[in-house]
Amino acid sequence: MKAVLFYNYGPPEVLQLKEVEKPVPKDNEVLLKIRAAAITMGDCEMRSPKIPSFTWFLARLYFGLRKPRLKILGSYLAGEVETVGAEVKSFKKGDQLFGISHRFGAFAEYICLSEKYVLSGMPSNMTFEEAAPVGLGLDSLHFLKKAGIKKEDTVLINGAGGGIGTYALQLAKYYGAKVTVVDSNDKLEMLRSLGADAVIDYQEGDFTKSGTTYDIVFDVVGALSHRRSVRLLNKNGRYISAIPLLSRLLPSLWVSWTTGKKMMTGLANPHKEDLDYLKDLIEAGHLKTVIERHYGLEEVAEAHRYIEKGEKKGNVVVKID
Numbered sequence: 001m002k003a004v005l006f007y008n009y010g011p012p013e014v015l016q017l018k019e020v021e022k023p024v025p026k027d028n029e030v031l032l033k034i035r036a037a038a039i040t041m042g043d044c045e046m047r048s049p050k051i052p053s054f055t056w057f058l059a060r061l062y063f064g065l066r067k068p069r070l071k072i073l074g075s076y077l078a079g080e081v082e083t084v085g086a087e088v089k090s091f092k093k094g095d096q097l098f099g100i101s102h103r104f105g106a107f108a109e110y111i112c113l114s115e116k117y118v119l120s121g122m123p124s125n126m127t128f129e130e131a132a133p134v135g136l137g138l139d140s141l142h143f144l145k146k147a148g149i150k151k152e153d154t155v156l157i158n159g160a161g162g163g164i165g166t167y168a169l170q171l172a173k174y175y176g177a178k179v180t181v182v183d184s185n186d187k188l189e190m191l192r193s194l195g196a197d198a199v200i201d202y203q204e205g206d207f208t209k210s211g212t213t214y215d216i217v218f219d220v221v222g223a224l225s226h227r228r229s230v231r232l233l234n235k236n237g238r239y240i241s242a243i244p245l246l247s248r249l250l251p252s253l254w255v256s257w258t259t260g261k262k263m264m265t266g267l268a269n270p271h272k273e274d275l276d277y278l279k280d281l282i283e284a285g286h287l288k289t290v291i292e293r294h295y296g297l298e299e300v301a302e303a304h305r306y307i308e309k310g311e312k313k314g315n316v317v318v319k320i321d
């Protein structure tokens with residue numbers, strides 16, 4: 001089968017399309033013929049020689065400190081079951097599934113996944129390409145739930161125009177929140193069309209000085225300094241970041257202990273039940289995937305270059321025929 005492998009951390013050029021052996025499922029696994037996979041900023045960060053934060057250092061301990069131990073990137077995927085192992089009960093040949101691979105490997109024609117992974121039957125109203133990135137919506141759901149989102153909360157999403165943010169905006173609207181989004185100017189119209197109540201171009205001065213405060217600030221890109229984050233919160237406001245930074249730990253604990261405000265971060269912990277929940281929201285028309293570009297497997301390096309330019313609106317997907 002064809003797969004995109006990398007043997008060293010480095011620029012997008014380290015990604016190479018190769019012919020490798022097709023995997024054989026264990027008794028508890030399904031062999032999925034992958035039809036689409038999301039290419040995310042997280043994949044670019046994992047491929048890059050830079051280690052931007054302590055959390056990424058911990059991720060590298062798992063992924064391989066000096067060289068990648070897992071050689072195929074890609075976590076969010078959709079495809080069709082080709083065969084199942086002898087003990088698999090939940091799925092059968094021909095089932096169309098979407099979800100997350102916890103050990104990467106989605107930039108390939110086939111992958112073996114345990115039936116216990118976060119996988120579910122495809123939403124009836126989505127294509128493989130639309131369904132593949134929905135795992136990023138699970139990450140959004142995790143953070144919004146952790147922040148205790150409820151009806152009529154005022155929510156600010158910083159970095160709303162990308163993979164996580166476009167789902168977070170739609171979910172926050174579904175929960176009945178009033179949502180302000182922050183991103184670069186060329187993404188604001190798309191965000192308005194997804195339901196944003198107010199939009200802010202972060203390149204037009206320091207919006208945290210406007211005096212407006214929020215019940216929840218979801219910082220998808222971790223771009224707000226500690227002081228600016230605290231300034232944006234209501235008296236009992238909650239700040240949550242998708243980027244855990246060790247340097248923020250003590251100041252965040254201090255604010256959480258000494259004021260009514262809460263400063264949180266962490267890693268998303270996706271569950272199968274949440275994927276089923278998102279599937280229901282998708283089928284009811286409350287959640288959709290924004291896709292800006294499709295690439296072929298042979299173009300994954302080009303896709304990484306594009307994502308790293310920071311121009312991506314919503315999601316970029318590799319389509320595997």
Ligand SMILES: NC(=O)c1ccc[n+]([C@@H]2O[C@H](COP(=O)([O-])OP(=O)(O)OC[C@H]3O[C@@H](n4cnc5c(N)ncnc54)[C@H](OP(=O)(O)O)[C@@H]3O)[C@@H](O)[C@H]2O)c1
Nearest residue numbers: 041042159161162163164183184202223242266267268310
């Ligand atoms: N903690 C977890 O469990 C978890 C899970 C998944 C992902 N992540 C992390 O979450 C991060 C975001 O992922 P993603 O897939 O949503 O990335 P993405 O698709 O690149 O979206 C990020 C968005 O933020 C915007 N942005 C960049 N700098 C900004 C700034 N200073 N202020 C406001 N907006 C800014 C970008 O637009 P411009 O470039 O045009 O400015 C882009 O639209 C990644 O670093 C990923 O590793 C964490």
